[in-house]
Amino acid sequence: MMNDHTSLVRAAIEEAQLDALLLAAPSNLGYVCGFFANPHERLIALVVPLAGTLRLVCPSLEEEAARTAVGGDVELLVWRDEDGPDDALRRALAGTGATIGIEKQYLSVANAERAAAAAPSARLDACDDVIVRLRAVKSEDEIAALRRASGIVDRVVEHLVALAEPGVTEAELSAEASQQLRAEGGESLAFEPLVLTGPRSALPHGHPGATRLAEGDLLICDIGVFVDHYAADITRTFVVGGSPDERQREIFEVVHEAERAGIEAVRAGVPAHAVDDAARSVIAEAGYGPRFIHRTGHGLGLEVHEAPYLTATNAEPLEAGMVVTVEPGIYIEGWGGVRIEDDVVVGEDGPELLTSAAIGLPAPLGVEA
CATH class of the missing domain: 3.90.230.10 (Creatinase/methionine aminopeptidase superfamily)
Structure with missing residues (x-):
């Protein structure tokens, strides 16, 4: 598929000495797994581990569109407005490793703090250049x-x-x-x-x-x-x-x-x-x-x-x-x-x-x- 670049991204993660990526920019999500969405104020995020299944944190109103786009290749962790995304994000980041790459040029301070709380033992490093070089x-x-x-x-x-x-x-x-x-x-x-x-x-x-x-x-x-x-x-x-x-x-x-x-x-x-x-x-x-x-x-x-x-x-x-x-x-x-x-x-x-x-x-x- 044109918009499934998972293997390329995983090779870049390993080269950058990261254990996983947490991606939230819509264009990066689309590039990796083929799901394009406008998140508005709701958090939509894709966790890409070095190995294993990709995990998509997704609000319930985008669930059907996400399942249609990614099929069975991506695990969906769906959250509802009344609950918020914190638990879904914690489950998505569980076991991903000690160093997680985040998009510092895109991720809001609030969502970066949310990610830090969801994976308290992990270090969050900038991964912007990892995706930029691939997409170029x-x-x-x-x-x-x-x-x-x-x-x-x-x-x-x-x-x-x-x-x-x-x-x-x-x-x-x-x-x-x-x-x-x-x-x-x-x-x-x-x-x-x-x-x-x-x-x-x-x-x-x-x-x-x-x-x-x-x-x-x-x-x-x-x-x-x-x-x-x-x-x-x-x-x-x-x-x-x-x-x-x-x-x-x-x-x-x-x-x-x-x-x-x-x-x-x-x-x-x-x-x-x-x-x-x-x-x-x-x-x-x-x-x-x-x-x-x-x-x-x-x-x-x-x-x-x-x-x-x-x-x-x-x-x-x-x-x-x-x-x-x-x-x-x-x-x-x-x-x-x-x-x-x-x-x-x-x-x-x-x-x-x-x-x-x-x-x-x-x-x-x-x-x-």
């Missing part, structure tokens, strides 16, 4: 899911360009993107579609609002979708109607060149910062270095933002099978912003592009700048 390298099945998701965002971002007429609001285009991402086969949105126009396009993570598109304005469309639990993420920048002016074209070409340079740098064995260096140097040489205000990219998988992160300081080498975004941008307050983003598989000999929607400033569909 994708199998062929995982890449196939990412490829399907990429096809959806390709089609939908091009659909948005065709609808981007003067007078339409950011919020209307964002709502259309949400509907189309699902209509095309997406199971859920990776984030609220980001559609920003005019000077507001200089907000890398702004929220679509009532601003209406005007002819000649820049328009950034950043959308993402999950397919089979794996996320694709794409950004395109256009000019609404007419032709781009000289400044728009100049900045767009700088960003496009930076993206091409970043993508070309993606290959197994290079440090993650080499991709950031390649894209950032193009923008810096054009005189816009201070206007590139975020990392060049991030990993994609069960979360839309995950390792590896393409930052100026990340010296970890990229590995074949990792999937990353490359998304340089230039943002000028009061004028607008340009960002171009594609999804890329790290290969031994170079990059494989997953996304392929047309890149170009003019609005006509499929026309290259």
Whole structure:
């Protein structure tokens, strides 16, 4: 199964000199045993011992969904709201060993204290990196899911360009993107579609609002979708109607060149910062270095933002099978912003592009700048 990585996780536990893992992050639970849930405020946790049956601490309202997802391979310890999870967690952790790994970057202080009380003789150590390293390298099945998701965002971002007429609001285009991402086969949105126009396009993570598109304005469309639990993420920048002016074209070409340079740098064995260096140097040489205000990219998988992160300081080498975004941008307050983003598989000999929607400033569909 694509989402059953128990044997890989157990090998990593042994290498990390841990006796068991206590996992609560929904994406990690899904990765190990195939059960994906939104816990809200209730504790859902998976105990992965070095040997023996996995144990899932689960609230009663999720019991049926959990049994359907995991079959008979995982022991369920079900708790009811009136009882709380403490006894179920104590039973799940019984006999697991002296050192238990927990997700310090996810687990709340309250639930960490609950785990400590449930296994008072055990030491709780951080295990975040154990799972992060495993999830960063994708199998062929995982890449196939990412490829399907990429096809959806390709089609939908091009659909948005065709609808981007003067007078339409950011919020209307964002709502259309949400509907189309699902209509095309997406199971859920990776984030609220980001559609920003005019000077507001200089907000890398702004929220679509009532601003209406005007002819000649820049328009950034950043959308993402999950397919089979794996996320694709794409950004395109256009000019609404007419032709781009000289400044728009100049900045767009700088960003496009930076993206091409970043993508070309993606290959197994290079440090993650080499991709950031390649894209950032193009923008810096054009005189816009201070206007590139975020990392060049991030990993994609069960979360839309995950390792590896393409930052100026990340010296970890990229590995074949990792999937990353490359998304340089230039943002000028009061004028607008340009960002171009594609999804890329790290290969031994170079990059494989997953996304392929047309890149170009003019609005006509499929026309290259």
